[in-house]
Amino acid sequence: MKKRICILYTGGTIGMVPTDRGYAPKPGALAQYLKAIPDLASPEAPAWELVEMEPLLDSSNITVREWRAIGQAIFDHYDRFDGFVVLHGTDTMAYTASALSFMLENLQKPVIFTGSQIPLCRMRSDGRDNLITSLLIAAQGRAAEVCLYFGGKLLRGNRAVKRSADGLEAFYSPNWPPLATAGVNIQYDAGALAKPKATGELTLAAFEPVPIGVLKVFPGIQFELFESILTERLRGIVLETFGAGNIPDNGKSTLLPLIQRAYKNGTVLTVCSQCAQGSVHLGTYATSAALKDAGAVSGQDMTTEAAVAKLYYLFSKGYELEEIKRKVEENLRGEIS
Template identity: 60%
Template sequence: MKSLKDKKILIIYTGGTIGMVSGPNGYIPVPNTVRDILSQQSIMHHKDMPSWDIFEFEVLLDSSNVGVAEWNQMGRCIFDHYRDYDGFVVLHGTDTMAYSASAMSFMLQGLDKPVVFTGSQIPLCEIRSDGLENIFNSICIAAEGVAREVCICFSGKLLRGNRTVKLSSDRFIAFESPNYAHLAEIGINIQYNEGALERPDPPADGLKLVEFRELPIGVIKVFPGIQFSLFEGIMTERLRAIVLETFGAGNIPASDNALLPIIKKAYEHGVIITVCSQCLQGTVSLGTYETSRGLSEVGAVGGADMTTEAAVAKLYYLFSAQYSKEAIKAMMSQNMCGELTE
C-alpha cells in the first residue's frame, strides 16, 4: 500500500471565496491566487505530504454562478484525470457547494476514490482565513482513501456530499448533514466513522461519467398564505420535474384544496413531483397526516429525508441518464448513493 507521501492529489479550483481578493466592488476570484499562496506554505511541501497539482478553471466563478455547465466541467475534469491521481480536492464557493457535491455524487457513477469539496469563509489572502486548514485536511483525506465517495470537508468535519446543507454564512462551521452521521471528525487524528461510509464494490468497468442536460426543473417552497394558482402557469408539458418543499412530514395548507388539482394536472403532463421537507431533520411520510395524503393520491412521490439540493441533483441525473418517467418516479424514493434513508 502506498504511504501518504507517495499519493498524488489533484486540486481543482473552480472559484469561490477561498481564492478571492478584495476588488473595487467587493471580493472577486483572481487567477493563480490559490496556487501562489499554497506554494508559499511550508506545510504544503512537508516531506510526508502527498504530491499535489492544481487544475484551475479558465473562468473562475462565485459559486452563485455555478450551474449545470460548471457541474459538467467538474465531472469531466475528475473523469479525465481519474487514472492519474489517487484522490481529488475541489475548491468551491460555499453558497452552492452542497448542490455541486450532490451533483458529483450522481454524475460520477462507479466512483472508488475520494472527491473532497472544500472552501473557506475567509479568503486565503486574509488573516484568520480558515482556508489553509480546510485544504490541508481535505488533501490528507483524499490521500488516505478511506472515504471513497463525494464528501464535504469543512471546519473539522467530513460530511457526505449529498446529505449536506449550508447552515451559516458567517461562522466557520458552515455545513451540516442533519439526517446523516458525520463521516469523520478531524482533530489530532482523523477519526473515521466506518459504519457511515459508503463501501461500494470496485466497478468492473471503471468510472462512468453521466453529464447533465439543461432541463426545466423547479423548486416551490410552501408558506402560509401561498396562492397556489400563481404556479399553475408553469405546470405545463415543458416542465420536467419539480421539488415541492412542504411543512413537516409532507404537509400542505388546505387553501380550498387549490394545490392538488394543479399537482394532478402537472402529473398528467408527465411532470415528476418530489416532496421534500422544509425541516432540517426528519423525513417526508406522505399520508401520515390528512394534509399530506392528497399529494400521493395525485401522483407526487415522497423524497424521504433527502435534502432539496440532493433531490434537484438526482432529478438532473435521472433525466440525463434517460430513465423513463415511471422509473424516475420510483427511483426518487429509493437510495442510490447514500442520499436518503429508505
C-alpha cells in the same frame, strides 16, 4: 510512494482577491497563495497538482454546465491521481457535491469538496486547515465517495447543507452522521462511510439542463400565482412542504388541481420537508395523503440539494417516467437513509 492528489479550483472565496467591487476570483492568485503555505511542502503532505477551471466563478454563478465541466475534469484526470480536492464557493457547494455524487458512476476514489468563509489572502482564513485536512483525507483513501469537508467535519456530499453565512462551521448533515471528525487525529466512522464498490471503470453521466423547479410552501401561499410555470415543459418539481409532507388543505387550496395537471403533463413532483431533520411520510396525515393520491413521490429524508441533483441525473439518463418516479424513492448514492 506518495499519494498524488489533484486540487481542482473552480473559484470561490478561498482563492479570491479584493477588488473595488468586493472579493472576486482571479486566475493564478490561488497558486501564489498555495506557495505561501509551508505545510503543503511538508514530507507528510501528499504530492499535489493544481488544476484551475476556466473561467473561475463565484459559486452563485455555477450552473449545470459547470457541474458537467467539473465532472469531466475529474474523469479526464482520474487515472493520474489517487484522489481529488475540489475547491468551490460555499453558497452552492452542497448542490455541486450532490450533483457530482450522481454524475460520477462507479467512483472508487475520494472526491473532497472544500473551501473557506475567509479568503487565503486574509490572516484568519479558515481555508488553510480546510485545504490541508482535505488533502490528507483524499490521500488516506478511506472515504471513496463524494464528500464535503468543512470546519473539522467530513460529510457525505449529498447529505450536506449550508447552515451559516459567516460561521466557520458552515455545513452540517442533518440526517446522516459525519463520515469523519478531524481533531488531533482524523477519526473515521466506519459505519457511516459508503461500502466499497465492486471493481468497475468510472463512467460520467452527462447532465442535461432539464427544466426543474423548487417550490416552498408557506402559510397563505396562493398557488394560482405559480400556475403559469406548471406547463408541460417543466420536467420536475421539488416541493418543500411542512413537516412530514403536509400542505394547506382548507378546501380552498388550488395546489392539488395544479399538481394533478402537472402529473398529467409528465412532471415528476418530489416532496421534501422544510424541516432539516426527519423524513417525509406521505399519507401519515390527511394533509399529505392528497399529494400521494395526485401522483407525488416522497423525497424521504433527502435534502433539497440532493433532490434537485437527483432529478437532473434521472432525467438525463433517459429513463421512462415511471422508472424515474421509482428511482427517486430508491437510495442510489447514500442520499436516503
